[in-house]
Amino acid sequence: xxxxxxxxxxxxxxxxxxxxxxxxxxxxxxxxxxxxxxxxxxxxxxxxxxxxxxxxxxxxxxxxxxxxxxxxxxxxxxxxxxxxxxxxxxxxxxxxxxxxxxxxxxxxxxxxxxxxxxxxxxxxxxxxxxxxxxxxxxxxxxxxxxxxxxxxxxxxxxxxxxxxxxxxxxxxxxxxxxxxxxxxxxxxxxxxxxxxxxxxxxxxxxxxxxxxxxxxxxxxxxxxxxxxxxxxxxxxxxxxxxxxxxxxxxxxxxxxxxxxxxxxxxxxxxxxxxxxxxxxxx
Numbered sequence: 461x462x463x464x465x466x467x468x469x470x471x472x473x474x475x476x477x478x479x480x481x482x483x484x485x486x487x488x489x490x491x492x493x494x495x496x497x498x499x500x501x502x503x504x505x506x507x508x509x510x511x512x513x514x515x516x517x518x519x520x521x522x523x524x525x526x527x528x529x530x531x532x533x534x535x536x537x538x539x540x541x542x543x544x545x546x547x548x549x550x551x552x553x554x555x556x557x558x559x560x561x562x563x564x565x566x567x568x569x570x571x572x573x574x575x576x577x578x579x580x581x582x583x584x585x586x587x588x589x590x591x592x593x594x595x596x597x598x599x600x601x602x603x604x605x606x607x608x609x610x611x612x613x614x615x616x617x618x619x620x621x622x623x624x625x626x627x628x629x630x631x632x633x634x635x636x637x638x639x640x641x642x643x644x645x646x647x648x649x650x651x652x653x654x655x656x657x658x659x660x661x662x663x664x665x666x667x668x669x670x671x672x673x674x675x676x677x678x679x680x681x682x683x684x685x686x687x688x689x690x691x692x693x694x695x696x697x698x699x700x701x702x703x704x705x706x707x708x709x710x711x712x713x714x715x716x717x718x719x720x721x722x723x724x725x726x727x728x729x730x731x732x733x734x735x736x737x738x739x740x741x742x
Contacts, residue, residue: 502731502736503733503736504731504732504733504735504736505729505730505731505736505737506574506583506730506731506732507572507573507574507728507729507730507731508727508728508729508730509549509570509572509587509709509725509728509729510544510545510547510726510727510728510729511535511545511547511548511549511726512545512546512547514535514546514547515535516533516535516549516570518572518573518728519570519571519572519573520570520571520572520573522569522570522571531552531553531554531568532568533549533550533551533568533570533710534549534550534551534552535547535548535549535550536548536549536550536724541590541592541724542726543588543590543653543655543724543726543727543739544588544726544727544739545726545727547726548590548724548725548726549570549724549725549726550722550724551568551569551570551710551711551722551723551724551725552568552711552720552721552722553566553567553568553711553713553717553720553721553722554720555718555719555720555721566712566713566715567710567711567712567713568710568711568712569708569709569710569711569712570708570709570710571706571707571708572707572709572728572730574707574730576610576704576705576706577607577660577662577691577704577705577706577707578662578702578703578704579662579663579664579691579702579703580661580662580663580668581661581662582659582660582661582662582732583659583660583662583730583731583732584657584658584659584729584730584731584732584733584734584736584737585656585657585658585659585660585707585728585729585730585737586655586656586657586658586727586728586729586730586731586737586738586739587605587655587656587709587725587726587727587728587729588653588654588655588656588725588726588727588739589604589653589654589656589723589724589725590651590652590653590654590723590724590725590726591621591648591649591650591651591652591721591722591723592650592651592721592722592723592724593650593651594650594719594720594721594722595621595648595650595721595722595723596717596719596721597621597624597648597649597650598623598624599622599713599714599716599717599719600622600713600714600716600717601620601621601622601629601713601714602620602621602622602711602712602713602714602717602721603618603619603620603711603712603713604619604620604621604709604710604711604712604723605618605619605707605708605709605710606618606619606707606708606709606712607660607662607690607691607705607706607707608705608706608707608708609633609691609692609703609704609705610704610705610706611635612633613632613633613635614630614631614632614633615630615633615705616630616631616633616634616669616686616688616689616690616691616692616705617630617660617671617686617690618630619645619656619658620642621648622642624647624648625644625645625646625647625648626644626645626646626647626648626654626675627642627643627644627645628641628642628643628645628671628673628681628684629641629642629643630686630688631686631687631688633692634688634692635692635693636693637688638688639686639687639688641686641687641688643681643684645673645675645680645681646675646680653726654675654676655675655676655677655738655739656673656674656675657673657674657734657737657738658671658672658673658674659671659672659673659734660690661690662690662691662703662705663689663690663691664688664689664690664691664692664693664694664703665689666685666686666687666688666689667685668685668689669685669686669689669690669691670683670684670685670690671683671684671685671686671690672684674734674738677738677741690705691703691704691705692705707730709725709728710723710725711723727739
């Protein structure tokens with residue numbers, strides 16, 4: 461606990477990793493394969509989703525953009541809810557008046573324009589989140605980022621909000637033997653930007669798949685190896701011979717929640733070193 465986010469020079473040989481990443485193809489639903497990330501100009505940084513284009517062109521157009529009564533993702537320029545630059549992404553699920561929730565499919569999510577992750581890939585993910593005032597932090601499960609398996613079911617790894625906490629959770633959707641886990645990362649507070657860095661090595665082998673998490677520059681989860689791995693084995697959706705995962709960011713929650721909820725995202729980055737994705741202090 462307490463050490464700063466380290467650089468990982470061993471990952472600096474990113475040419476091999478990048479070649480593997482670019483050889484992959486998109487997610488399970490878009491009609492076209494996900495395009496290769498545009499050059500970022502920053503060493504070891506593969507993709508950025510900072511919304512500074514003023515639109516959602518850094519992300520794919522998928523059915524998860526809005527479902528079950530949610531509103532579409534928005535680009536906002538209000539300085540009170542922008543972490544860096546001019547713009548941020550606003551993700552909302554509106555409340556309902558009848559107290560019955562919306563639907564089990566209520567979600568509002570985005571998929572970055574990057575290829576899928578394959579077994580053996582190791583990447584860093586940096587992003588900032590702001591839970592708006594009134595976000596129902598004490599309610600049932602609410603997922604705000606997931607490293608999702610192809611096919612149906614709960615993901616191998618996700619960042620969730622539940623019972624007043626930010627949690628790392630996953631494993632319950634394993635197609636062979638569910639190994640659910642839930643680890644507390646810290647209190648889920650509203651009205652405050654949180655800067656995250658995740659390191660994930662992708663593998664269905666629990667001896668190889670691992671996760672580390674930093675919050676606001678502090679290590680809050682040392683190396684953790686889920687019993688179900690960090691991706692599910694091949695064939696989970698019946699159409700693939702090798703395991704793969706992809707990134708979804710946004711808001712997906714239990715149908716029982718009737719209160720409105722909004723989360724803002726800014727400064728998304730995916731890279732091969734911690735330095736490439738970590739937001740500068742200040």
